[in-house]
Amino acid sequence: MHFTSEQRLDDGVLEREFSLGDVPGILWTPASAPGPAPLILLGHPGGLRAMYPRLAGRARHAAANGFAAATIESPGSGDRPRSADAEQARAELRRAVTAGEPVEGEIVDRLVLPLVEKAVPEWQTTLDALLALPELGGPVGYSGGVIAVGVRLALVEPRIVAAGLFAGSYVPRAMFDEARQVTIPLHVLLQWDDEGNDRQLALDLFDAFGSREKTLQANMGGHTGVPQFAGEDAARFFARHLA
Numbered sequence: 001m002h003f004t005s006e007q008r009l010d011d012g013v014l015e016r017e018f019s020l021g022d023v024p025g026i027l028w029t030p031a032s033a034p035g036p037a038p039l040i041l042l043g044h045p046g047g048l049r050a051m052y053p054r055l056a057g058r059a060r061h062a063a064a065n066g067f068a069a070a071t072i073e074s075p076g077s078g079d080r081p082r083s084a085d086a087e088q089a090r091a092e093l094r095r096a097v098t099a100g101e102p103v104e105g106e107i108v109d110r111l112v113l114p115l116v117e118k119a120v121p122e123w124q125t126t127l128d129a130l131l132a133l134p135e136l137g138g139p140v141g142y143s144g145g146v147i148a149v150g151v152r153l154a155l156v157e158p159r160i161v162a163a164g165l166f167a168g169s170y171v172p173r174a175m176f177d178e179a180r181q182v183t184i185p186l187h188v189l190l191q192w193d194d195e196g197n198d199r200q201l202a203l204d205l206f207d208a209f210g211s212r213e214k215t216l217q218a219n220m221g222g223h224t225g226v227p228q229f230a231g232e233d234a235a236r237f238f239a240r241h242l243a
Contacts, residue, residue, distance in 0.1 A: 046077025
C-alpha cells in the first residue's frame with residue numbers, strides 16, 4: 001500500500017488516498033481515537049471520483065462514531081481497464097430496464113459474476129494492508145453495494161462481522177445459495193421505487209439470507225432518494241456490532 005495524498009478535513013478526519021498495485025482507494029480515519037479504530041469497508045458501484053461526495057459523507061459519519069472507513073475503485077471503473085463483455089452486458093441491461101422489459105438472467109450473470117470474482121479478492125488484499133496499519137484494528141464491517149460483492153464478502157471473509165447492504169443492483173440467481181450460507185448480522189436497505197432494481201429479486205434475496213439477525217429497511221422513493229434517517233439507522237447497526 002502506497003499513500004499518494006493526505007489532507008485533514010474540516011471536522012478533523014484524516015483523508016488519505018492510496019494505491020495498492022493498480023487499485024486506487026481512499027482511507028478516512030477519525031480525528032482521535034483511544035486505540036486502533038474499527039473499520040468499515042465502503043462498497044459502491046464504481047467511479048470513485050463521481051461517487052466521492054457520497055462516500056466521503058458516509059466516511060465522515062462513520063468517523064463521528066469512532067470508526068475508520070475505506071474504499072477502493074471497482075474493477076472496470078474509473079481509470080481501470082474495461083471489459084468489453086461487461087460493457088456490452090451493461091448496455092443490454094440498461095436497454096431492457098429503459099424499455100420496461102424483464103432483465104434476462106444471462107445478462108446479469110455476464111455483468112455481475114466476473115465483477116464479484118475480481119472485486120472480492122481485491123477487497124481482501126486491501127483489508128490485509130489496512131489492518132497492518134497501527135491506527136486500524138478490528139472488528140470490520142462492510143457497507144454498501146454492489147450487493148452481490150457484499151454477499152460474497154460476507155460469506156468468505158471471516159474478518160467481516162456485520163454488513164449493511166444496499167439492495168440497489170441485480171444479483172445472479174446462482175448466488176442465492178451463497179446468501180443462504182451467510183450468517184453474520186445484516187442490515188439491508190431497499191428503496192421501494194428504485195427504477196434500476198428488481199424489487200422482488202431484492203426481497204427474495206433478503207429471504208434467502210441465513211443470518212439469524214437480519215433487518216430489511218424499505219423506504220419509498222427512487223435509487224437516490226434514501227432518507228437521512230436510514231443512514232442514522234445503519235450507523236446504529238454498526239455501533240452495535242463494531243463498537
